[in-house]
Amino acid sequence: MARSAAEPLRRAEIVQATIQEIGRTGTLEVTVAQIARRAGVSSALAHHYFGSKEAIFVAAMRHVLALYGAEVRGALAAAEGPRARAEALIRVSFSQSNFRREVIAAWLNFYVLAQTMPEAWRLLDIYRRRLDSNLRHALRPILGDRAAAVAASLGALIDGVYLREALKRTAPDRRGAAALVLGHFEAELARGDGGR
Amino acid sequence: MARSAAEPLRRAEIVQATIQEIGRTGTLEVTVAQIARRAGVSSALAHHYFGSKEAIFVAAMRHVLALYGAEVRGALAAAEGPRARAEALIRVSFSQSNFRREVIAAWLNFYVLAQTMPEAWRLLDIYRRRLDSNLRHALRPILGDRAAAVAASLGALIDGVYLREALKRTAPDRRGAAALVLGHFEAELARGDGGR
DNA sequence: GTGAATTAATTGACGCGTCAATCAAGAAAC
C-alpha cells in the first residue's frame, strides 16, 4: 500500500497552526481556512484528517495538555521531598513552553470551549483533577489536614495568573508569575508551621 | 415628541437578556436574534438602539462592572479599619448578585472579548486597576511593603476562583469561594504578623 | 527494472445554512 508518513506530520502541523491562530486572534473565532492556510494546506485537507472544526480544537487541546502533562511528570521525577514536589508543580505551570502567549490564549479559550463541548469539558476536568491530586499528595506530609484547602487555593491562583496574563499586552513574565504563586505557597507554609 | 420612557427600558431589557443568553450558552456566540427574542423585541430594534452587536456586548459589560463597582463602594463605606476593608473587597466579589452563573460566564467571555475589542480591554483594565488599588490601599497599613504583592495575589486568586467556578456544573458556592480567598488572606496576615 | 494497478494525499469549487445589518413601512404616542 501507499503509506507515506504524511498523515501524522500534517496533523501535527495543523494542530500547531490552530494554537498559533488562536494565539494571534485571541479567540476561537478562527476559520478552518485560516488554520489551513497557516499550516500550508487546503481547508479540505484539514477536514479530511479531522472531520470537523471541533475535532481540530480538541486535538489542539490534547496537544497542549499532553505537553503540560509530560513536563509535570518530568519535574516530579526530579524533585526530592514534598516541598520540592509542590514547588516543581508550580514552576512547571510557568515554564518556557507552557507560559507563552499563544498557549495562554489557548487555555483561556479552552475554558470557553468547555462550556459547550462535553469533550473539552472532560479534558479540562482531567487537568484540574490531576493538578489538585498532585498538589494534595505533595502537601499532605507538610500541611496535613490543610493540604486539600491549600491545594485548591494554589490551583485557583495558577489559573488566575494565567487569566490575568491573557490581558497583558507585554510579553509573559514567567519569573514574576512563578514568584507570585511561590510567595503564596510560602505564606501558607509559614502559617501551617510548614516544612522549614 | 413621542418620548415615552421606552428607550431606557428597552435598553435595560436587552442588556439583561444579553447576560442571560451568554450565561445560557456560555459563549459569545449568541445571535442578536436570540438576545432580542429573550428581551421580547425584534432583532431590528436591538440594532436600532445599540447600532451593532459589539455595542450590545459593551453595554452588557458596563452593566456588570457598574453593578460590581456600586457594591464595592457600598461595602467599603460600611467597613471599619483596614482589615475589614480588605475583607469587604473579597466578600463583594462573591456576593449574591455578582457570583452567579450568568455573571460568572459573562466575566469569562468578557476576557475573551477583550482580546479583540479595545473597548472591552479598557473596561477590564479599569476593573483590574481599581481592585488592585483598593486592595493595596486597605493592605498598606497592615502589611506595609508587602501590600502590593499580596494585593496582586489576592486579585489573581479571585479571578482564578471565578474561572474555576465557570467549569463547575453545580450551583456556585459563594461561601466556599469566599472562605478560600479569605483563608489565604489570613495566611498572609499571619505571616506578615498582620493586624490582629 | 518497467509498467500497470492500487491506494494515499491533496485540492478547487460550491451548496447550504446562518447571521449581522438594513430598509421600508406600519402602529403608537403626543
Next chain:
DNA sequence: GTTTCTTGATTGACGCGTCAATTAATTCAC
C-alpha cells in the same frame, strides 16, 4: 400630523463541510 417606536422582510457576506477529480507515492506482476 409629526416623531418615536417597532417590526417583517431582505440582503450580502461568510464559513463549514462535501464531493468529484487530480496528483503523488508504493506495490507487484512479469
